[in-house]
Amino acid sequence: RKEVEQDPGPFNVPEGATVAFNCTYSNSASQSFFWYRQDCRKEPKLLMSVYSSGNEDGRFTAQLNRASQYISLLIRDSKLSDSATYLCVVNMLGGNKLVFGAGTILRVKS
Amino acid sequence: EAQVTQNPRYLITVTGKKLTVTCSQNMNHEYMSWYRQDPGLGLRQIYYSMNVEVTDKGDVPEGYKVSRKEKRNFPLILESPSPNQTSLYFCASSLAGSRVEQYFGPGTRLTVT
Numbered sequence: 001r002k003e004v005e006q007d008p009g010p011f012n013v014p015e016g017a018t019v020a021f022n023c024t025y026s027n028s029a030s031q032s033f034f035w036y037r038q039d040c041r042k043e044p045k046l047l048m049s050v051y052s053s054g055n056e057d058g059r060f061t062a063q064l065n066r067a068s069q070y071i072s073l074l075i076r077d078s079k080l081s082d083s084a085t086y087l088c089v090v091n092m093l094g095g096n097k098l099v100f101g102a103g104t105i106l107r108v109k110s
Numbered sequence: 111e112a113q114v115t116q117n118p119r120y121l122i123t124v125t126g127k128k129l130t131v132t133c134s135q136n137m138n139h140e141y142m143s144w145y146r147q148d149p150g151l152g153l154r155q156i157y158y159s160m161n162v163e164v165t166d167k168g169d170v171p172e173g174y175k176v177s178r179k180e181k182r183n184f185p186l187i188l189e190s191p192s193p194n195q196t197s198l199y200f201c202a203s204s205l206a207g208s209r210v211e212q213y214f215g216p217g218t219r220l221t222v223t
Contacts, residue, residue: 008150032209043200043214044153087152091208096141096160097168098208102152 001026003099004090010105017078021104023088024070032091033064035073037084038103044087047073078108112137114215116201122221123191131186131218133201139213141204142184143168144176146197147217153200159184160207191222 006023013019025033033050048055050062050071061074071088088101114135123129135142143158145168155168159178173195175187184203188195201215 004152034211041198041217043216044212045214046211049211096158096166096208097155098143098212099155099169100145100153102150 002101003027004088004101006086006088006101006104008102008104010107012107012109013078015078015080015108015110017108018074018076019078019106020075021073021086021088021106022070023072023101023104024068025088025090025099026069027090027092028066028069030069030090030092033062033071034089034091035060035062035071036087036089036100038087039084047086075106078106080108080110082106083108112213114201114203114213116199116215116218118218119216120219122223124223125192126190129188129191129220131188131199131201131220133184133186133215134182135184135201135203135213136182137203137205137213138181139203139205140181141207142178143202143208143212144174144184144186145200145202146170146195147200148197156186156199158208191220193222196220196222 035047036044037047038044054063063072085103144156145153157176159165199218202212
């Protein structure tokens with residue numbers, strides 16, 4: 001089983017739609033959680049950290065469910081510019097190892 | 111401008127010919143790391159370094175070497191490249207380990223024939 005698993009998609013949605021991605025992780029001792037965005041052939045960039053209480057940044061909302069070991073990302077009012085690959089990233093407790101999911105592809109169409 | 115730079119950006123080489131990919135950051139970051147990205151597998155950590163002269167293996171270190179003689183530089187060395195090392199490589203740095211935001215370089219696309 002992969003340490004971090006994501007639905008690869010692609011998710012094809014119209015502009016203005018709400019879309020949600022889930023990510024599951026296998027190590028219950030995982031400590032820190034992130035969503036990164038990666039545009040085609042470019043470097044990943046931090047979208048947002050994920051906090052235990054959940055957090056929101058504009059149209060983006062991240063949730064963490066430790067009991068079920070999954071993280072979610074909700075994007076409201078999708079824009080064409082949201083088209084990218086979204087990477088779920090987990091830091092393992094006590095270590096300096098980051099584990100990346102393979103990514104979920106989002107395509108927003110007009 | 112705060113950034114992570116990598117060179118070269120593109121490289122085509124032949125099996126067995128030693129190569130080095132350089133990585134440099136100008137943010138005075140303690141932590142640096144190397145990843146490779148392959149389709150369907152996501153980014154996998156090769157090596158990381160917590161500070162000067164301190165390096166540790168990641169998930170896929172075989173066939174790679176690193177060094178951290180200066181805080182700003184973290185070169186990746188392939189002593190004898192093989193075709194299975196054809197990949198997209200990213201260097202990253204952060205202020206404090208892997209629990210905070212990672213800043214990635216632009217990537218190096220390596221092809222080994």
